[in-house]
Each structure stands twice: as C-alpha cells, then as structure tokens.
Amino acid sequence: MDEWITDELLAAVDARCNAASRGPWRALVEGRDFWGGDTFIQIANGTEQDMYVERTTDPPGGPRHAAPEDLDFIAGARQDIPLLLAEVRRLRTELSARRTDQTAGATPEHELGADPACARCGRSVVRNRSNYTAFEHMHWACFHYEFEHAIGDVTDPDVACADPACPARAFDPRPVQTWAADRELP
Numbered sequence: 001m002d003e004w005i006t007d008e009l010l011a012a013v014d015a016r017c018n019a020a021s022r023g024p025w026r027a028l029v030e031g032r033d034f035w036g037g038d039t040f041i042q043i044a045n046g047t048e049q050d051m052y053v054e055r056t057t058d059p060p061g062g063p064r065h066a067a068p069e070d071l072d073f074i075a076g077a078r079q080d081i082p083l084l085l086a087e088v089r090r091l092r093t094e095l096s097a098r099r100t101d102q103t104a105g106a107t108p109e110h111e112l113g114a115d116p117a118c119a120r121c122g123r124s125v126v127r128n129r130s131n132y133t134a135f136e137h138m139h140w141a142c143f144h145y146e147f148e149h150a151i152g153d154v155t156d157p158d159v160a161c162a163d164p165a166c167p168a169r170a171f172d173p174r175p176v177q178t179w180a181a182d183r184e185l186p
Helices: 007-019 068-103 140-150
Strands: 026-028 040-044
Touching: 026 068, 040 068, 040 140
Parallel strands: none
Antiparallel strands: 026 040
16 A cells, blocks of 8 residues: 555445444355354344355355454454554554644744754755754754764863764864873863
C-alpha cells in the first residue's frame, strides 16, 4: 500500500465493522471441530445465523469448501478488526500528542523566514529547523560547543571532545588558549 490509511478509509472500515453481525464469530470446520455436516462460520452462538463459505472456482476434482485457514481468518476478522481500529486510533492520538509536545514553544517554520542563521557561527540553518529555537538559535553542534566548552571553566581547554559533530574537534573560531605545563594557573 503506497498511502497511509486516511480518516475516511478508517471510518469506512469502522462503519462496515459496526454494520456486521456482532461476534464472536467461530469457524466450524467439519472433521476438525465436529463430524457430520458442512463447514461454516457460526455468526451467533445458539442461533441459526451461520455463514457458509464456498469457492466459486474449483480445481478439477477439488473441494468446493473454503480452506479451514480461510474460514479461521474470516471468522477471526470479526474480533480482530475492532482491536486493530482501536489500536490505530490510540497510536494516532499518541503520535499527535508527541508532535504537540515537540513543537510546544518552538518557533513555527513559516515564521523563521528563509534560512535563519546560527547565532554562534553565522552559517545557514537548513536542517532541523524545528529545533532552531530549542537550541538557542544555533546548530546542534554549535549549541553543544557553546554550552559544553565555552561556558565552562576557562582553565579547562577541553580540546579532546568526544562528540564527532563538535566544532572543537576541527576548529574553534574563538582565540585558542594554551597552557604551558610549567606555568601555574591563576
């Protein structure tokens, strides 16, 4: 399937499900579940509401009855479809809540303008624009450098950063501080 299940399709499946006879349905296969009679799907226990499923085309000399696995699938659908509909709706609600949480307080992309610039390095912020305000109007790597290296203790040069995206690994546009081993720190 190339497209997501639309709300309209979900509503149509739900409508068909609600219009069908209430379950649980049971597949009763002659020779597996009972002896003597036809294979069928019991729609309502204790009533004569049964569904007989036959093939419309047969291999020569083959049975006209549907395969037991097909009957189990059809009967199981009565119980499975409501569960699947509920799960799709639950997951959609959860996804919507997560999206709302992630965008709360963030500047909407349409208000950022064309290619906002990083407050630290001045380069364009093209990727992860939704995180632009969350990281103080900086790229993630610049945000990391600013708060992990530049604000910390000035006596700690922190030149060996483990974060591969950190600008400290390749460059630091600010003046380099070096400390001699024989010099006392202030």
